Amino acid sequence: MDISGNTIFIPGATSGIGLALALALKDRGNTVIIGGRRTDLLDSLAAQHPGLDTVTVDTADAASIQQAAAQVLARHPDLNVLIAMAGIMRVEDWHAPESFLASAESVVTTNVLGPIRLIAAFIEHLQSRPAATIMTVSSGLAFTPLKATPSYNASKAAIHLLSESIRLQLADTGVKIVELVPPAVRTGLLPGQEESEFAMPLDEFVAEVVGLIESQPDATEIQVERVKFLRYAEARGDYDQVVATLNTADPHGK
Known part of the structure; x- marks a missing residue:
């Protein structure tokens, strides 16, 4: 993926990693469209950051994704990058179904079905564009589990293998599949995470990600140190040892 000259859609980019990455990529000479559920928040962000386009989308709703895709492509027919950023994380107790089932279903709908539906909505268009990229977003927890968040861990493991698999299938096209693999980052993904010493500062994370995209344009995984x-x-x-360390060091692993 080139660092500049793209037209990029990032759903789930009204806060946290999504918004910080959107602004950083905009500053590097890209046209950026962000998506989110709250129209008032999107309007506020567009006013704060001239040139940033917005579209209302609920990535847990299949019809909303289709409507948003139609709007984005009508306004930006040169779109060549989709970053499937949207995701949720929930602490769960799997001792009894009433403690985890609704949460698990919500996590899978947003974190797995959301990216699948987003890719489905844009894949035909992206195959018609030169230098097209789909960036998925997994997690370090796809590879080493945090015991407090089983469904989140599993959803991100699914995104990792989905990325690996569709990269193989789309090798006969011009569409690149790039997987962003974040560690814990100081965002509002979980309560208290924004102040967590265990998590990486958001500005440091995004700066390193942008640097890696620039220095490794052919990378299939973007991994900060x-x-x-x-x-x-x-x-x-x-x-x-890493599992033990993770679940001792992180307060959400208790």
Whole structure:
């Protein structure tokens, strides 16, 4: 993926990593469209950041994704990058179904079905564009689990293998599949995470991501240094120790 000259749609970009990445990519000479559920918030962000386009979308709703895709492509027929950013994380207790079932279903709908539906809505268009890219967003927890968030871990593992699989299928097209693999980052993904010493500062994370995109335009995974502790635990042979460390060090792992 080139660092500039793209037209990029990022649903789930009204806060956290999505918004910070959208603004950083806009500053690097890209046309950026962000999506979110709250029209008032989108309007406020557009007013604060001239040139940033917005579209209302609920990534847990299949019809909303189709409507948003039609709007984006009508206004930006040169769109060549989709970043499937939207995701939710929930702490769950799997001792009884009433404690986790609704949460698990919501996480899977947003984190797995959401990206699948987004890709389905844009894939035919992207195959017609030169230098097209789909960026998926997994997590270090796709490779080493946080015990408090089983469905989130599983959803991100699904995104990792989905990315690997569709990269193989789309090898006969011009569409690149790039997987962004974040560590814990100081966002509102979980209560208290914005102040967590365990999590990486948001500005540092986004700066490193943008630097990696620029220096490694052909990368299939974007991995900041902080995530490699989780990403390669099994390959290094210290998986059990990393699992233990993760679930002791992170307050949400209790």
